[in-house]
Amino acid sequence: MKLVHFYPNSLNGLTKEIDSVFNSFFDESTRVNTERKSDHNWQPRVDVRETEDAFLLVAELPGISKDDLKIEFEDSVLRISGERKSNSEDENINVLRSERVFGKFNRSFKVNTRVNADKIEAGYENGLLTITLPKSEEVKPKSIKVKVGK
Amino acid sequence: MSLVRWNPGKDLFSIQNDMNRFVDRFFSPDLFDQDSFGWLPSIDVSEDKDGFLMNMELPGLKKDDVNITLTDGLLTIEGERKSEIENKDVNVHRVERRYGKFRRTFKLPVAVKSDKIDATFKDGLLTINIPKAEVVKPKQIDVKIS
Numbered sequence: 001m002k003l004v005h006f007y008p009n010s011l012n013g014l015t016k017e018i019d020s021v022f023n024s025f026f027d028e029s030t031r032v033n034t035e036r037k038s039d040h041n042w043q044p045r046v047d048v049r050e051t052e053d054a055f056l057l058v059a060e061l062p063g064i065s066k067d068d069l070k071i072e073f074e075d076s077v078l079r080i081s082g083e084r085k086s087n088s089e090d091e092n093i094n095v096l097r098s099e100r101v102f103g104k105f106n107r108s109f110k111v112n113t114r115v116n117a118d119k120i121e122a123g124y125e126n127g128l129l130t131i132t133l134p135k136s137e138e139v140k141p142k143s144i145k146v147k148v149g150k
Numbered sequence: 151m152s153l154v155r156w157n158p159g160k161d162l163f164s165i166q167n168d169m170n171r172f173v174d175r176f177f178s179p180d181l182f183d184q185d186s187f188g189w190l191p192s193i194d195v196s197e198d199k200d201g202f203l204m205n206m207e208l209p210g211l212k213k214d215d216v217n218i219t220l221t222d223g224l225l226t227i228e229g230e231r232k233s234e235i236e237n238k239d240v241n242v243h244r245v246e247r248r249y250g251k252f253r254r255t256f257k258l259p260v261a262v263k264s265d266k267i268d269a270t271f272k273d274g275l276l277t278i279n280i281p282k283a284e285v286v287k288p289k290q291i292d293v294k295i296s
Contacts, residue, residue, distance in 0.1 A: 048244035049235060058234070060209040060247055062274030090198075097195035100207060127209030127274015 027110045042101040044080075044129075048109070052141055055115065055133040059107075062127030063100075071122050071131060073111075078120075080129065081106040114139050189231075189248035199288060201262070201281040206254075209274035210234075210247075216276060220264050227276070228253035261285060 044059045059080060061069065069082040086102040114136035121132045193206040206227060208216065216229040233249045235242060261283040268279045 045246040045248075046244060047234075047247045048242070049239045050241040050243060051238050052240055055243075058210075058247070060207075060274070062207040062209040063205070064273065092198050093203075094197040095194075096197055096202075097193060099192040100194045100205065101192075124273075126212060127207070 027112065041103045042084075042105050043107055044105060046107065046109075054135055055111065055113075057109070057131040057133070059129040059131075060127065061124070061129050064124075064127075066124050069124065069129060071120075071129075073117055073120055073133075076111050077108050078111055078131070078133070079106070079108040080131075189250065189252050190254060191252055193254065195256070199282075201279060202258070204256075204276075204278040204280070206276040206278075207274065208271075208276050211271075211274070213271045216271070218267075218269055218278065220258075220262075220267065223258045223261075224255050225258055225278075225280070226253060226255045227278075 044061050046060075047058045049056045049058075057078070061082070061084075064082060064084050068085065069080070072079045072081075081104070083104045084102050111133065115133040116136050119134045123130050191206050191208050193204060195205075196203050208229070208231075211229060211231055215231070216227065219226045219228075228251070230251045231247075231249050258280065263281045263283050266281045270277045
């Protein structure tokens with residue numbers, strides 16, 4: 001092992017740490033995913049955006065029945081799972097092209113900021129699952145109005 | 151590096167092979183896959199004795215965002231998905247979805263009833279039913295023995 005200089009005042013480490021905190025607001029929770037990966041063969045595409053009040057997760061799930069979707073939030077982990085069922089097993093059908101993936105899926109995201117778990121909402125429209133996670137009051141940016149006396 | 155003889159015919163043959171491959175395969179040629187369009191939605195195509203069934207995944211698009219045309223036996227599905235990112239967003243943490251224009255073109259292997267093509271859009275899934283023209287349907291003839 002080589003000796004390395006110690007820079008106590010270096011900001012590099014701190015910057016990195018801050019970056020990692022911000023990047024991990026909405027991390028894919030790999031631990032949970034690998035645990036259950038074996039029986040899941042596809043993953044829907046997901047976008048995550050943040051507004052001042054909430055996190056918005058949008059997952060592409062075309063052609064799925066609402067009853068086949070499951071959303072859970074536990075220990076800061078948001079988990080979406082479900083199944084896309086294949087509708088045709090007809091023998092008289094000749095398959096010419098098969099690009100769509102069927103079967104079970106499962107994705108988990110670690111939400112590293114405080115959200116109001118009771119107010120999480122989900123909607124399914126045009127094949128998109130939209131989950132809104134409202135931020136807790138204490139993490140919302142606060143604006144303070146300064147009154148200027150006459 | 152050694153010098154190699156240039157055979158001008160070779161390139162031409164490979165182009166011809168490519169073209170043949172395009173035209174020969176039922177339904178497979180995405181003739182314009184390689185152009186400047188940004189993304190390719192997944193599609194399933196199946197065939198039975200009456201016609202073809204196409205299912206294309208277009209989550210987040212509406213009926214008016216998609217255009218389907220049939221010209222000279224080429225069926226083209228095209229449209230655009232617009233980004234939903236708004237000004238009020240303070241941060242974007244993950245972008246896996248694809249945005250922008252798409253276009254896919256398929257060569258129909260047999261004659262179809264172009265006026266009977268029917269398309270529906272439900273839950274982000276575009277379903278197109280293409281009935282075959284009468285001439286190409288296998289006809290069953292009952293022979294009665296007196």
